[in-house]
Amino acid sequence: MTDRRGVVAKRAENLMPGVPYVRCWAQARRSAGALAAQLTALGLELDFPGLAADVNVSGDGLVRLGSVQPEAALILAELIVSGLAAEMPMHAETLTRETRNVSQSSSAA
Numbered sequence: 001m002t003d004r005r006g007v008v009a010k011r012a013e014n015l016m017p018g019v020p021y022v023r024c025w026a027q028a029r030r031s032a033g034a035l036a037a038q039l040t041a042l043g044l045e046l047d048f049p050g051l052a053a054d055v056n057v058s059g060d061g062l063v064r065l066g067s068v069q070p071e072a073a074l075i076l077a078e079l080i081v082s083g084l085a086a087e088m089p090m091h092a093e094t095l096t097r098e099t100r101n102v103s104q105s106s107s108a109a
Contacts, residue, residue, distance in 0.1 A: 025061055029061075
């Protein structure tokens with residue numbers, strides 16, 4: 001199974017020479033650890049028991065969530081939406097400031 005970017009390829013069970021499996025797996029492990037820390041802080045660590053680092057046959061690091069209950073997936077989706085909603089005003093403020101700076105620069109020229 002491969003997505004359009006080729007990330008979710010077959011698991012790396014037979015290793016190929018020259019592919020940086022360990023480095024990419026280590027990166028996935030750090031990312032899985034960061035996600036696990038946030039899930040633990042939210043009291044959701046038991047909802048994602050299959051959370052693990054992995055690597056595919058191409059050497060791409062992967063973070064696997066494993067099988068989760070529909071409620072856990074819904075909570076995760078709601079947290080993502082909440083985070084995006086909280087970030088949007090900050091991005092809008094930055095964009096307004098950058099647009100203002102460009103307008104002032106072009107007026108001065």
